[in-house]
Amino acid sequence: MSSAMPPFAMSSVDRGSIGDMLSDFFRTLETRDALGPTERDALVGAVSDVRVHPEGDTLIRAGQHAEHSTLLLDGMVARASYMAGGKRQFVAIHVPGDFVDLHSLLLRRLDHDVVALSDVRVALFPHAALRRISEEHAHLTRLLWLLTVIDAAIHREWTARLGHSAAVRMAKFLCELHARLDLIGGATPQGFPLPLTQAVMADIIGLTPVHMNRTLRNLRESGLAVVRDGLASIPDLAALRRFADFNPAYLYREPEPR
Amino acid sequence: MSSAMPPFAMSSVDRGSIGDMLSDFFRTLETRDALGPTERDALVGAVSDVRVHPEGDTLIRAGQHAEHSTLLLDGMVARASYMAGGKRQFVAIHVPGDFVDLHSLLLRRLDHDVVALSDVRVALFPHAALRRISEEHAHLTRLLWLLTVIDAAIHREWTARLGHSAAVRMAKFLCELHARLDLIGGATPQGFPLPLTQAVMADIIGLTPVHMNRTLRNLRESGLAVVRDGLASIPDLAALRRFADFNPAYLYREPEPR
DNA sequence: CGCCTTGTTGAAAACACTCAACTAGAGTGG
DNA sequence: CCACTCTAGTTGAGTGTTTTCAACAAGGCG
Structure with a gap:
């Protein structure tokens, strides 16, 4: 490879x-x-x-x-x-x-x-x-x-993320990725693999790498999430979701006749 | 009505x-x-x-x-x-x-x-x-x-707008709306009707109303766009597009067999 | 070992937000 | 007719967040 x-x-x-x-x-x-x-x-x-x-x-x-x-x-x-x-x-x-x-x-x-x-x-x-x-x-x-329209719904959520602080934006991203990985068995309630550098995460959230670093420290010190060594650890998923005001409805994870 | x-x-x-x-x-x-x-x-x-x-x-x-x-x-x-x-x-x-x-x-x-x-x-x-x-x-x-996928392409552009200053974000929005209205004959090279309050535009761009006001003054004083009385006036569309780094490709305005 | 990438921290500057006050105009009711 | 009220827009001053610039530590890899 x-x-x-x-x-x-x-x-x-x-x-x-x-x-x-x-x-x-x-x-x-x-x-x-x-x-x-x-x-x-x-x-x-x-x-x-x-x-x-x-x-x-x-x-x-x-x-x-x-x-x-x-x-x-x-x-x-x-x-x-x-x-x-x-x-x-x-x-x-x-x-x-x-x-x-x-x-x-x-x-x-x-x-x-x-x-x-x-x-x-x-x-x-x-x-x-x-x-x-x-x-x-x-x-x-x-x-x-x-x-493709679920894809667009996720785009909308990313657009709406704009109005929040760096910590909330990052928390929202972690919640989303957790929910999406969970769908294919790629996450546990305690966390999931996140093999991304801080620079890459900064480009996702729209921050400078320096501020992404401080934001991760912030989340770590408030006990909401520990992102380190290619792993996102979530001590209390419910607390993280509350902090992020995360509602997974936009991922449309329920079956309906289409 | x-x-x-x-x-x-x-x-x-x-x-x-x-x-x-x-x-x-x-x-x-x-x-x-x-x-x-x-x-x-x-x-x-x-x-x-x-x-x-x-x-x-x-x-x-x-x-x-x-x-x-x-x-x-x-x-x-x-x-x-x-x-x-x-x-x-x-x-x-x-x-x-x-x-x-x-x-x-x-x-x-x-x-x-x-x-x-x-x-x-x-x-x-x-x-x-x-x-x-x-x-x-x-x-x-x-x-x-x-x-629906063009809709998603516009969502993506809005997400990408995140990384820019308030003036550039607003300029991008004006360019996009101009291009979309132009498609249905709703704009001239000099401008288009924009019957929105500054508070509404603030909610589009993701700014406070106060800062939207200052941003519009900024654009006005640099001669890029005058947004006033429900009208967006554009003295020099090419200059505004340069300032906004606007490329309308994401609107997919060319016919292709689908 | 030297070099690169990644992560980390400090200090100053830039940007956007908040709070507050004030103007102008439209609409309402006394 | 005028006072009153409401909304929209404008400006100033102070605060907070994020960026920028800079330096340095830790680890992987040639």
């Missing part, structure tokens, strides 16, 4: 195991609505490639014409917007089971980069295959559409 | 004029892809009601079960998120031709309020009718899907 290693294309013998690889994705979908076996097969059949990328790789560049959408299987990726002056702001962060750029099916070119925050493994869905799904599977299409 | 007047339900004789009322909406769609006559008819046929609301009305409340989606015909509405302490943050603002809550078709209940920033007229699309479109018109469904 070194930086020099080229993206690895799936061999045909792996086809049978794609369903396993998509388990987090299926869980993400079924959290929102039931998935039929035909729909499951259609999704498995739409995967063209599985690839790995090392931490730091830019998987997709803003403005590039997109021919496929990317599902995250393992690791973390972020979507990055670069401003005049080279400053970077992350506009989204993704965990396994998330479609990173399903919206590129409609947009054709993205308004942001996609970068690997850790070593990652992704599955590629060619737009031709997704368009076929949109022609033949109306309900599944609505489920995919749903994923 | 008084506050006491109940929402006005369309009489059947108005049916023929719905196509006219949707002209801004059709323009919004056709900016992104060609629309067939069958698709146009399907959209016209999906409208159940036309209603008016006075300024200040809350059209939709967060958490309410939604039975229809709302298209803005005239006026301006915003989507509002309320925080602990009663502080309000707008997470989106809409101009005629925008679907305000197309995403409620998938989400079923919204994570934000929708409030009228002026007297408004809206068209209602029952979810049953939209779901029928999603079963029978795959291409039109992708166009509607596209509208």
Whole structure:
């Protein structure tokens, strides 16, 4: 998984195991609505490639014409917007089971980069295959559409975070990531892995690295959360959520007919 | 259009004029892809009601079960998120031709309020009718899907705005609104109507009203924009865009096959 | 070992917020 | 007609948060 290693294309013998690889994705979908076996097969059949990328790789560049959408299987990726002056702001962060750029099916070119925050493994869905799904599977299409509008709901929450202090913003982020990881079994009530540098977290929250450091100390000293050594420890989740005024409703984690 | 007047339900004789009322909406769609006559008819046929609301009305409340989606015909509405302490943050603002809550078709209940920033007229699309479109018109469904992902792209831009000074944030907002109004013929290179109080603009940008006032004075004195009496005057649009580092690519205003 | 990245802390400056006061105009009722 | 009230906008002064600039410690890795 070194930086020099080229993206690895799936061999045909792996086809049978794609369903396993998509388990987090299926869980993400079924959290929102039931998935039929035909729909499951259609999704498995739409995967063209599985690839790995090392931490730091830019998987997709803003403005590039997109021919496929990317599902995250393992690791973390972020979507990055670069401003005049080279400053970077992350506009989204993704965990396994998330479609990173399903919206590129409609947009054709993205308004942001996609970068690997850790070593990652992704599955590629060619737009031709997704368009076929949109022609033949109306309900599944609505489920995919749903994923993009939940993505937008998370964007809204990030926008609304703007009005709060650094500590509350960071607490909100920890609560959100905890809830999203919990959905795929990646968190316990006591915490979750968070293999990000303070500089990266600063670009997520919209702070300078220096102030992110002070904010983390602040959270640590108030006993709300300890972020250290690639781990977020949460002594009292309810207390953290109270402090962050966190309401997970915007993640739409309940099944409804769509 | 008084506050006491109940929402006005369309009489059947108005049916023929719905196509006219949707002209801004059709323009919004056709900016992104060609629309067939069958698709146009399907959209016209999906409208159940036309209603008016006075300024200040809350059209939709967060958490309410939604039975229809709302298209803005005239006026301006915003989507509002309320925080602990009663502080309000707008997470989106809409101009005629925008679907305000197309995403409620998938989400079923919204994570934000929708409030009228002026007297408004809206068209209602029952979810049953939209779901029928999603079963029978795959291409039109992708166009509607596209509208929601452009909405998300605007959310991302608002999130990325976070890292800038108050003056740049406001300048970015003015550039965006200018570009969006221009699409439906609602702006000239010299400016556009902006019937919002400074308090409302403060809730959009994420500032206190006092600081919004100073920021507007700042923009005025640097000759970049004069916001006054419900009007945004822009002496030199290119200069404002340079100052704001504004790139309208995220609005996806070019037609592409979808 | 030297070099790089990451994390940490201090001090000063910049930015935005709060509190407070005051103006101007629209609308109301005596 | 005028006083009253309300909202919107404006300005000043003081406070608090976040940034900037700078320096340094700890650890990984060539």
